[in-house]
Amino acid sequence: MTVSNDLGGMEEGGFDLDTATAEAGRCLLCEDPPCSKGCPAKTDPGAFIRKLRFRNITGAIRTVKENNILGGACGVLCPTARLCEKDCNAKWVDRPIRIGKVQRFLMEHAWATGFKVFGGKVFEKPARRPGKVAVVGAGPAGLSCAAELAKHGHRVTVFEARPEPGGVLRYGVPAFRFETAFLKKELEDLKDLGVELKCSSPVAEKGAAERLLADGYDAVFLATGLWNPERLPGTRKEPGGLFTSMDFLAALRQGRRKELAKSFKGKACAVLGGGSVAIDCARVALRLGSRDVYLLYRRSCSQMPAEEDEKNQALREGVHFILLSQPVGYVADARGRLAGVRLVRTRLGAEDSSGRRKPVELKGSEWTLEVSAAVEAIGYKPVDGSQDWYPSVAVRQGGLIRADEDDCRTSAKGIFAGGDIIRGPDLVVRAVQDGKTAAGSILQYLGEKATTRPGERCLARKP
Ligand SMILES: Cc1cc2nc3c(=O)[nH]c(=O)nc-3n(C[C@H](O)[C@H](O)[C@H](O)COP(=O)(O)OP(=O)(O)OC[C@H]3O[C@@H](n4cnc5c(N)ncnc54)[C@H](O)[C@@H]3O)c2cc1C
Numbered sequence: 001m002t003v004s005n006d007l008g009g010m011e012e013g014g015f016d017l018d019t020a021t022a023e024a025g026r027c028l029l030c031e032d033p034p035c036s037k038g039c040p041a042k043t044d045p046g047a048f049i050r051k052l053r054f055r056n057i058t059g060a061i062r063t064v065k066e067n068n069i070l071g072g073a074c075g076v077l078c079p080t081a082r083l084c085e086k087d088c089n090a091k092w093v094d095r096p097i098r099i100g101k102v103q104r105f106l107m108e109h110a111w112a113t114g115f116k117v118f119g120g121k122v123f124e125k126p127a128r129r130p131g132k133v134a135v136v137g138a139g140p141a142g143l144s145c146a147a148e149l150a151k152h153g154h155r156v157t158v159f160e161a162r163p164e165p166g167g168v169l170r171y172g173v174p175a176f177r178f179e180t181a182f183l184k185k186e187l188e189d190l191k192d193l194g195v196e197l198k199c200s201s202p203v204a205e206k207g208a209a210e211r212l213l214a215d216g217y218d219a220v221f222l223a224t225g226l227w228n229p230e231r232l233p234g235t236r237k238e239p240g241g242l243f244t245s246m247d248f249l250a251a252l253r254q255g256r257r258k259e260l261a262k263s264f265k266g267k268a269c270a271v272l273g274g275g276s277v278a279i280d281c282a283r284v285a286l287r288l289g290s291r292d293v294y295l296l297y298r299r300s301c302s303q304m305p306a307e308e309d310e311k312n313q314a315l316r317e318g319v320h321f322i323l324l325s326q327p328v329g330y331v332a333d334a335r336g337r338l339a340g341v342r343l344v345r346t347r348l349g350a351e352d353s354s355g356r357r358k359p360v361e362l363k364g365s366e367w368t369l370e371v372s373a374a375v376e377a378i379g380y381k382p383v384d385g386s387q388d389w390y391p392s393v394a395v396r397q398g399g400l401i402r403a404d405e406d407d408c409r410t411s412a413k414g415i416f417a418g419g420d421i422i423r424g425p426d427l428v429v430r431a432v433q434d435g436k437t438a439a440g441s442i443l444q445y446l447g448e449k450a451t452t453r454p455g456e457r458c459l460a461r462k463p
Pocket residue numbers: 077078079136137138139140141142159160161162165166167168169172173174201202203204223224225226227249276277280389418419420421425426427428429431
């Protein structure tokens with residue numbers, strides 16, 4: 001398969017009106033739609049597909065956007081085969097409805113026809129209510145929480161450390177899967193809601209979250225995500241040509257393609273890891289012109305955390321999978337440039353705590369794969385020292401914030417949290433879900449605060 005070397009725009013096209021309505025036309029109009037139960041963010045595909053089937057396009061768009069401020073992003077990026085489409089009853093007749101594609105179409109159609117969901121005639125502008133909320137982080141969780149609160153008339157300010165909003169959607173996912181222009185359209189709806197976005201404004205000093213409360217915000221939502229890459233243990237000196245997935249993907253999204261291509265074009269390279277991020281890095285390396293791209297994973301193919309369609313796509317494009325092989329270190333040449341990855345062969349042993357069979361290293365099996373560039377994509381964790389930004393908030397081992405997924409309350413009064421910073425690496429749609437859940441809890445908290453006399457306790461989880 002020939003791989004395009006265009007890294008600027010989305011390679012997979014969306015549906016047009018005829019295809020989308022034909023797809024919705026296959027819907028069985030289930031009484032208690034399993035597709036709607038399968039969406040963590042409660043976007044309600046059962047409702048919007050039914051509306052589209054009866055040509056109520058406006059109603060369908062409104063359902064998506066009302067329920068999910070990032071309906072377009074989720075339509076493009078959600079692993080729908082294991083969410084809404086998994087239990088779709090149409091599979092018993094033919095195949096599941098392509099819900100993600102229909103959802104994406106509805107958003108693109110809204111933009112193409114100038115249909116304004118918010119700030120137009122569809123939703124009344126909410127009456128201004130007292131209560132000012134600070135959201136820390138403009139990724140999917142923060143944006144979703146901000147939208148919900150703004151819809152209820154509260155004043156919301158989103159503080160974002162980076163120059164542009166979007167979180168991983170802006171600085172992680174490669175543009176050939178999700179382009180910046182698409183994200184910008186999605187963000188316009190947020191601005192129409194009156195949300196204030198303050199970029200290049202990190203909330204990252206000691207006690208900064210508590211200070212927001214002291215400065216007059218009634219509640220704070222922490223949605224800072226995971227921006228610290230896990231590293232291969234034991235690497236003492238970084239050879240030239242070795243990247244973390246975060247630096248690699250962010251550099252690309254910041255337009256530094258030429259600089260990256262110097263390390264990859266015409267060369268053999270390795271990507272360490274078996275998740276979706278590793279697959280993204282491998283596919284980018286191909287598009288940068290690498291001669292051979294090796295994906296190195298310590299377990300078997302069926303145990304790789306990447307989605308099935310992602311693995312198949314990478315294989316079709318020509319990525320070589322080297323499985324049951326544990327990277328243990330790097331080899332550098334005399335100039336300090338990467339010359340190879342040291343690997344040890346593994347076999348699968350007993351199940352570990354995750355329920356997957358553990359890789360056991362085979363003695364004496366070490367070998368070196370000669371490559372001149374490598375990308376480590378072996379996980380993400382909270383930024384070192386980030387607990388100092390919110391010292392009153394209890395954290396779990398590894399630095400994730402302790403908050404229940406069903407209410408997003410933390411141990412600190414008035415401070416809520418959601419998205420990857422409470423779950424570990426997860427999905428866009430779950431971050432959107434947390435944003436909505438947190439907004440619900442914040443609304444409740446603001447109501448309690450308004451009726452609580454000074455000195456009385458408001459609801460907060462104990463540490
Ligand atoms: C390469 C890659 C590809 C992915 N592909 C998919 C996919 O196809 N489908 C899918 O569903 N999921 C995918 N994911 C996962 C998904 O992107 C995340 O689960 C999701 O973005 C988490 O959202 P979040 O809002 O919790 O955090 P983030 O998206 O990480 O956003 C957090 C935001 O907080 C900001 N921030 C951090 N610290 C501070 C601070 N102190 N002050 C102010 N702002 C701060 C950050 O700059 C960032 O903008 C992918 C992840 C990666 C890394």
